[in-house]
Amino acid sequence: MDSRLLPVPTDSEIAAEFRRQGLVPGDLEGLFRRAAASSIDTLGPLGPVTALVADLLNNHPDKAEVLFLFARLFSTPNYAFLDPPVSPAARFFALPPDDAVDRVSRLPDALLADIVSRLPVKDAARTVALSRRWRGVWRSAPLVLVDADLVPDTSVLSTVVAAHPGPIRCVHLTNSCTVEFHGLLKHCVEHLADKGIQELVLVNRRWPLDFALPATFLGMATLTRLYLALWKFPSTVGLPSATCFPNLRELELCTVLMEGRDLDFILDRSPVLENLCIQGNLLKFHLRLVSQSLQCVRLLGCFVQEIFVVHAPRLEQLIHSEAWIPGGNCSKIKIGHAPKLQLLGFLHPRNHVLELGNTVIKARTMVSPSTMVPTVTFLGMEVHFGVRNDLKMIPSVLRCFPNVMTLHIRSGKTDHSTGKLNLNFWYESGAIECIHWSIKRLDFYDFQGGRSELAFLKFFFETAFVLEEVVIQLATSFTSMEEVHPKLESLGSIQLASEPCSVLVTGCPGSDQEWRLH
C-alpha cells in the first residue's frame, strides 16, 4: 500500500457538513432520522449516500450493523491500491562516475525516455532543462503521473496532463482533495481518454463521496488497469454498443455506486478482463459471469444477491467474503461451467444458498457427480458452531468438493445459540470424502473453545487420514494462554488419525505463546 497517502482532510469537512445540517458532528442516528423523514434533498452532499443507507436500514433490523457500515463510509478510506510505479525513494545505487565524460547523453532516445519515465513527474519534467539533447525526452516518454508527487499543489495536474502530448501510461490520483478537484476532473478525463491512458487509479477524497464520474470516462478504450474508489459510476444507458474496453485486464471498484446493469455493461465489453474486484458495494446487485478471460473474482463487503458463474472457462478463484447480507435476504452462489475453479470462499451455510449443477445444496442433498466441483482445492467457510442448521449443512457442502486440500474455517460468533451438535452427529452424518482422503491443511480462525467447535475438531482429527498441518487461531476474546488451556486439554486428548500431523494453536493477543499438539 502506498504509504505516502496523506491523511484526508475530510473529517473536519464532514463535521462541517453535519453542522450545516444542524446536527452534532458524528450524530449518525440523527442523520438517519433526517433521511428516514425523506428530507434527503436538504442533506446536500451527504444526501445520496444517506438515502442509500436509509434504504438498507428499512430492510435490516440490526441497526448497529448498518450504522457501522455507514460509519465506514465516513472514515478515511483505507484501500490497498496498486503500488505507484514511481516513487521519490531511491532503491538502487550505482557508483559515482570517475570522469566528467557525458556518456548518458549518448544513449539512444528510447533508452533515455525509459529512464525518464521512471522518475516522479517533477523530476522527469525538469530533465528538459539539462541540455538540448534532453529537451524533448520527457515529452517523448510516456507520461507516468502520481499526484502524491505534486502535493500540495495537486491542481497543477490538469496543466501537466494537458501539456504532455501523450501517450499517458499511468496516472494515480489518490491525494487530490482540493476544492477544484471535481471541476478539473472532466477536463483531465478528456485528456486521458485522448492520450491513450493505460493504468488509472482514481480515488475520490473530496465530498460528495458519490460524485458522478463524467460520462467521457467510458471513452477510455485504452485502459488496461482501472481502480476506482468512492465515486458514482456514469450511467451506461444509451451508450453506443461499440463502446468497449478491449485492453482492460484488471478492474477494481471500491465503494463505487453502480447499478447492476452498468456493471453488466462493463463486464460484457471487457473481453480480456482477468481480475475483477468489487468492494463495499452496498447496492444490491446480481453478478452474472460469462467470460472467456476472467481468472479471479473477489467480492468484499458487498450486498450480492446472486453470483452466477454461467460460463467462465478460465476462472480459478472466486472469493466472496465479509458479505453484507441484511436480515431476511440470502445470497446465492450458483456455479455452472467453471472447469478450472480452484479456490472458493467463503461459504456461509446460513446466508449462502449454494447451487451446483442446477441443484440447491441442502442438509440432506445426496451428492452426485453433477453437484461436485472436483477442481476446488481451497475451500473457505464461515460457520456458526452454535447454530444447528449451519452445522447440518457442512457435510453435504463438503461432499461437493471431494478434492479440497486446504480447508479454511472461520468460526462465527452467535448471539443466540440454537443448540450444539455433539460428536455423534458428525459420525452419523456419514463419510466425508475430502476430510478422509484429501485435506492436508486446516486453518481454523476465531476459535472460541466451545463444545461444538471441539466436537467438530475431534471428529476432524480422528478421521483426517492425510492431514499434515493444522493452525488454530484463537478468537480475540481470549486474553491469555491460561484462559485457553482447559480448552486445549480436550484437544490434547484427541487421537490424530494422521501421524505426522502438526497442530499449532496461536494468536493469543498480547502473547507470542503458541501451543503444539504432540
Next chain:
Amino acid sequence: MAATTADGSKVVGGGEKSNVDEESKMITLFSSDGERFEVTQEAAAMSQTIHHMMEDGCVDDEGVHLPNVGSSILAMVIEYCNRHVASPDEKEDIRSFDAGFVNVEHHTLFDIIRAANYLDVKELMDLCCQTVADSIKSKSVEEIRELFGIVNDFTPEEEAEIRKENQWAFE
C-alpha cells in the same frame, strides 16, 4: 564464477563443456571480441532475442554470435541471468544481489543497458534503468549535469524560457 577449462574456453554457470547439446541443454554465446561463453538454455532464454532464435530454430551447432556485446559486459549479463533463474523465489536474496550488481560505475551501467536492450532482457533493463533514474531523483538540474558530465548548451535566455514553460516542475 567463471572457470577456464583445459582448452582455454570459459565455462560460466557451472555446466558441462559442450556446444548446443539437447541433453545438457547448454548453448554457446560469442561476444563481439570472440570470447566464448557457455550458458544453460534456461538462463539464455531470459534474453527474448536469444529465446526467439532458439524457438525459431536459428541457433546452429556453433552457437550465437553477439556482435554488439563485449565480453566483460556479456559476462555480467550472464551472471545476472544465471542468478535469476537459479532461485527466482528467494526475493530477499535476489534484491541484495541486484543491489550489489548495479553498484558499479555509471558507464558500465550504460553498457549493460545497451546490451540488455539488444538482448531484450526485460528484468535487467528495469533494474539498470531504475538505478540510473534513482541517481537522478531529487537532484537539481545543476547537480544532475555535474553527476553525468552533461554540458549545458542552452543560452541563458533559452534556459530561462524552458524553466518558465514548465514552471510547476521547478517550484
